[in-house]
Amino acid sequence: MELKDKLEILADAAKYDASCASSGAPKRDSVDKDGLGATTGMGICHSYTPDGRCVSLLKILLTNFCVYDCQYCVNRRSSNVPRARFSVDEVVKLTQDFYLRNYIDGLFLSSGIIQSSDYTMEQLVEVARRLREEHQFRGYIHLKTIPDADPRLIELAGKYADRLSVNIELPTQDSVTRLAPEKNVHTIKLAMGSIRTKLDEKDDHPKAPVFAPAGQSTQMIVGADASDDHTILSTSQTLYGSYKLKRVYYSAFSPIPQSPSSVPSAPPPLLREHRLYQADFLMRGYGFTAGEIMPEAGNLALDIDPKLAWALANRAHFPLDLNRADEAMIARVPGIGLRSAKRLIDLRRLRRIRWEDLSRLRCSLKKLAPFVVTADYKPAQGMASSEHLRRNMADAPQQMNLWPELQAA
Amino acid sequence: MSGGSAAQRVLQGQALPVENFAQWRDAARDLLMHGVAPEQVTWGAPQRDDLLAGDLFSSAPPPAAPSHNVPTPPASAQDAPTRPAPHIPRSFMEMLQSAACCRVPDRWAFLYRVIWRWTQGEHDVQSPADEDGARLNGMVKAVRREEHDMHAYIRFRERPIEAGAPRFVAWYEPRHDVLPQVAEHFARRMGKVSWMIATPEASVLWDGQTLHETGPLAHNAQELEDDGEALWLTYYRSIFNPARLNAGIMHQHITSDRWKHLPEAKIVPHMIGEASRGARKVGQYEAVGQRKGTTIPIAPEDAQPERHQHPSKLDECRRCELYQFATQAVPGEGPKHAQIMLVGEQPGDQEDLAGHPFVGPAGQLLDQVCEAAGLDRSTVYVTNAVKHFKWEPRGKRRLHKTPGQREIEACHYWYEKELASVKPTVIVALGATALKSVLGTATVTLRDSLGKPMRHDGRWVVTTYHPSYVLRVPGEDAKHEAFSIMVQGLKLARELLDRPPEESSEPGLL
Ligand code: SF4
Numbered sequence: 017m018e019l020k021d022k023l024e025i026l027a028d029a030a031k032y033d034a035s036c037a038s039s040g041a042p043k044r045d046s047v048d049k050d051g052l053g054a055t056t057g058m059g060i061c062h063s064y065t066p067d068g069r070c071v072s073l074l075k076i077l078l079t080n081f082c083v084y085d086c087q088y089c090v091n092r093r094s095s096n097v098p099r100a101r102f103s104v105d106e107v108v109k110l111t112q113d114f115y116l117r118n119y120i121d122g123l124f125l126s127s128g129i130i131q132s133s134d135y136t137m138e139q140l141v142e143v144a145r146r147l148r149e150e151h152q153f154r155g156y157i158h159l160k161t162i163p164d165a166d167p168r169l170i171e172l173a174g175k176y177a178d179r180l181s182v183n184i185e186l187p188t189q190d191s192v193t194r195l196a197p198e199k200n201v202h203t204i205k206l207a208m209g210s211i212r213t214k215l216d217e218k219d220d221h222p223k224a225p226v227f228a229p230a231g232q233s234t235q236m237i238v239g240a241d242a243s244d245d246h247t248i249l250s251t252s253q254t255l256y257g258s259y260k261l262k263r264v265y266y267s268a269f270s271p272i273p274q275s276p277s278s279v280p281s282a283p284p285p286l287l288r289e290h291r292l293y294q295a296d297f298l299m300r301g302y303g304f305t306a307g308e309i310m311p312e313a314g315n316l317a318l319d320i321d322p323k324l325a326w327a328l329a330n331r332a333h334f335p336l337d338l339n340r341a342d343e344a345m346i347a348r349v350p351g352i353g354l355r356s357a358k359r360l361i362d363l364r365r366l367r368r369i370r371w372e373d374l375s376r377l378r379c380s381l382k383k384l385a386p387f388v389v390t391a392d393y394k395p396a397q398g399m400a401s402s403e404h405l406r407r408n409m410a411d412a413p414q415q416m417n418l419w420p421e422l423q424a425a
Numbered sequence: 426m427s428g429g430s431a432a433q434r435v436l437q438g439q440a441l442p443v444e445n446f447a448q449w450r451d452a453a454r455d456l457l458m459h460g461v462a463p464e465q466v467t468w469g470a471p472q473r474d475d476l477l478a479g480d481l482f483s484s485a486p487p488p489a490a491p492s493h494n495v496p497t498p499p500a501s502a503q504d505a506p507t508r509p510a511p512h513i514p515r516s517f518m519e520m521l522q523s524a525a526c527c528r529v530p531d532r533w534a535f536l537y538r539v540i541w542r543w544t545q546g547e548h549d550v551q552s553p554a555d556e557d558g559a560r561l562n563g564m565v566k567a568v569r570r571e572e573h574d575m576h577a578y579i580r581f582r583e584r585p586i587e588a589g590a591p592r593f594v595a596w597y598e599p600r601h602d603v604l605p606q607v608a609e610h611f612a613r614r615m616g617k618v619s620w621m622i623a624t625p626e627a628s629v630l631w632d633g634q635t636l637h638e639t640g641p642l643a644h645n646a647q648e649l650e651d652d653g654e655a656l657w658l659t660y661y662r663s664i665f666n667p668a669r670l671n672a673g674i675m676h677q678h679i680t681s682d683r684w685k686h687l688p689e690a691k692i693v694p695h696m697i698g699e700a701s702r703g704a705r706k707v708g709q710y711e712a713v714g715q716r717k718g719t720t721i722p723i724a725p726e727d728a729q730p731e732r733h734q735h736p737s738k739l740d741e742c743r744r745c746e747l748y749q750f751a752t753q754a755v756p757g758e759g760p761k762h763a764q765i766m767l768v769g770e771q772p773g774d775q776e777d778l779a780g781h782p783f784v785g786p787a788g789q790l791l792d793q794v795c796e797a798a799g800l801d802r803s804t805v806y807v808t809n810a811v812k813h814f815k816w817e818p819r820g821k822r823r824l825h826k827t828p829g830q831r832e833i834e835a836c837h838y839w840y841e842k843e844l845a846s847v848k849p850t851v852i853v854a855l856g857a858t859a860l861k862s863v864l865g866t867a868t869v870t871l872r873d874s875l876g877k878p879m880r881h882d883g884r885w886v887v888t889t890y891h892p893s894y895v896l897r898v899p900g901e902d903a904k905h906e907a908f909s910i911m912v913q914g915l916k917l918a919r920e921l922l923d924r925p926p927e928e929s930s931e932p933g934l935l
Pocket residue numbers: 739742743744745746747748754811812813832835836837839
């Protein structure tokens with residue numbers, strides 16, 4: 017099989033993994049050195065595809081042969097897809113060639129399980145080892161970790177890769193048991209735990225050998241099982257807290273060719289995925305707990321963003337005097353982001369905050385109006401009910417139609 | 426700059442020709458030292474004469490202040506009082522330097538107004554809430570954005586080896602003057618591989634070691650044949666998920682004037698067309714879907730991985746909710762028929778990851794207590810009342826949370842199993858939770874039973890503190906006291922080994 021054909025099949029098979037980031041690696045460069053590659057720590061998106069997602073890494077599977085039969089996965093053993101397998105050398109060469117042309121920031125390598133977990137993991141590690149040791153490649157490397165692999169191999173993977181990920185895929189143990197019979201939440205958590213232990217060791221002993229400096233991440237598929245957003249966010253919170261994850265990626269389930277009847281035949285609204293990312297960011301960036309965002313079972317509202325939903329459900333905190341509140345609370349006002357909150361605090365050291373400042377900072381005035389007090393502004397007396405505000409501030413319906421083609425389908 | 430210092434020239438009514446940030450900075454410093462207000466200055470592009478005068482290319486710094494080497498300035502400028510050079514914070518200076526790369530016609534005048542206002546004490550000129558500040562921040566942002574775009578969207582094409590250096594060439598049309606810094610980015614990235622970036626205004630060449638400015642160049646990179654590019658297009662096509670078609674977002678990220686540099690631009694319309702026409706239900710790329718497929722003939726049993734740690738029955742426990750949030754159940758550990766059994770509360774953060782009881786800080790303290798009590802830890806069985814870690818999120822950490830009565834009761838099942846198999850003579854309850862579990866009641870308090878042996882179900886029960894309490898209690902004295910109470914508790918446990926507990930099966934204090 018030609019390289020081009022393999023690339024076609026193995027990139028196609030890798031597209032269901034939502035992780036793409038190439039940030040968080042330590043700064044490296046290749047000035048006066050053999051080999052190539054640099055990382056700025058920031059990560060760069062080198063292109064965007066018409067699905068709106070960025071291309072920052074060469075994201076491929078080493079092979080899409082797989083002995084597992086995870087129902088949501090196009091590569092499951094019972095699936096009738098064309099199969100291919102890259103040689104280690106091919107991946108190494110492709111990565112460097114793409115890198116030199118500035119198409120990518122590095123490699124994200126995953127694989128179907130072939131022969132055994134250990135064998136598969138060994139192959140993944142070997143690609144990374146060759147890139148790093150034989151070719152002095154200093155770009156970004158993200159390796160998917162096979163949870164059942166020998167911890168020794170995971171340790172080795174962390175030596176070469178900037179980031180490791182173990183995909184939890186489904187938010188509950190029951191769903192994993194049902195839809196991914198060969199997988200096991202227990203081993204997934206153990207693998208994440210062993211990565212965290214290594215990361216801790218490195219934090220405690222800066223002289224310890226490098227280990228996955230960009231940390232670990234995971235992916236959860238949304239809409240392949242019946243789990244609601246409440247469950248999903250609570251699982252994310254558990255994973256963030258327990259394993260120091262950098263990111264949980266949410267991937268709206270994409271129907272797959274010859275879908276088994278155990279998974280839905282239609283995708284969930286992409287907007288649901290988007291709301292989960294927003295809620296996730298509230299947990300990571302703003303210090304919200306899952307329970308604050310979703311106190312009860314159910315899904316996130318689609319018509320308003322989760323921060324606005326929280327504010328409407330917690331009117332007692334508002335209106336908030338921007339000249340007195342602390343930064344964390346200001347950041348919780350709908351329409352004011354983390355950056356603006358910080359800028360308001362900086363500005364407050366010089367003078368009092370006025371309404372005009374909010375518009376200069378490009379905060380969303382319509383959203384924040386009912387929630388703030390400034391030196392020259394107070395929301396009107398007899399404030400509107402939350403229901404009324406919600407109707408006023410709900411996202412315009414055309415924005416809900418982000419995926420007209422899918423709805424038509 | 427020819428013709429005296431900046432301030433002198435302004436006072437003579439001349440325009441100040443400035444071509445780059447360093448020149449502007451020197452001129453601005455001089456103007457500020459002479460208190461020249463922004464309205465008085467006309468900033469001009471350098472004239473051909475100025476360039477030929479040589480100053481721009483001389484390595485000598487332009488004169489910052491009048492000195493005796495400079496022709497005598499006209500009386501007015503000489504008389505102007507000189508102020509000390511203003512101190513500008515580095516971060517602000519960097520901001521100005523960055524804004525200076527922004528191609529707006531009045532950039533030097535605007536920057537001077539900003540720095541003037543700053544030296545007048547108007548420090549919010551930096552803030553986006555200020556009108557000038559907003560523009561300044563906007564310029565910085567535009568420049569950063571352009572740097573970013575160039576880092577992201579420059580595409581190198583490979584030249585045949587026979588053609589010699591540069592091996593890779595790129596053509597780009599930057600919106601702002603960012604080529605120098607962008608070139609440095611690629612110098613760091615490409616190692617010893619030679620390359621060239623050409624733009625309408627200037628070009629840079631990296632020979633593998635040094636950057637060279639080579640002046641404007643007709644663009645020819647697009648004409649190179651490059652096989653790598655065909656592979657890239659294949660990749661781009663296949664990594665796109667047609668089931669998620671959302672071209673609007675793509676266009677938000679890459680504006681059309683950037684697109685034209687990208688080889689993938691020419692296949693995008695076709696990709697969008699295909700995805701929407703076919704109303705794709707699946708994410709697969711058409712060319713892949715058309716190929717012949719294979720299922721993998723493997724029986725489900727053979728696909729089962731050989732798990733190194735066979736999950737024990739305990740690991741499958743769902744008697745309470747805690748299993749969901751913990752990594753694993755942590756069973757007790759120790760000799761099969763240890764005579765002394767230590768019961769703690771629950772595994773902590775470390776124990777949850779390691780799968781063994783008392784390995785974290787509390788475990789280390791327990792080691793010390795055992796040693797002080799003359800008890801070999803390897804001879805005792807150590808376990809917890811609750812086998813899964815109960816915690817609540819606090820920022821990015823897990824904060825220990827005391828198990829509730831419900832969880833203690835649920836988990837008692839496992840405690841009893843351990844008890845039945847180890848059959849210890851003496852049980853040491855470490856802390857209140859353990860005590861509740863061991864006695865199966867919440868009526869006896871830790872305080873009342875501390876250090877007093879009890880008979881319970883034909884065994885001795887000794888109560889002492891949990892090691893975490895020793896770690897947590899504030900004050901050195903209190904710590905010492907708690908520590909010694911623990912030591913006494915373990916010593917007592919040792920002594921009790923020689924006393925038969927069977928005298929009464931009633932629980933009670935002695
Ligand atoms: S804490 Fe105990 S009862 Fe609850 S799930 Fe874990 S092992 Fe079972």
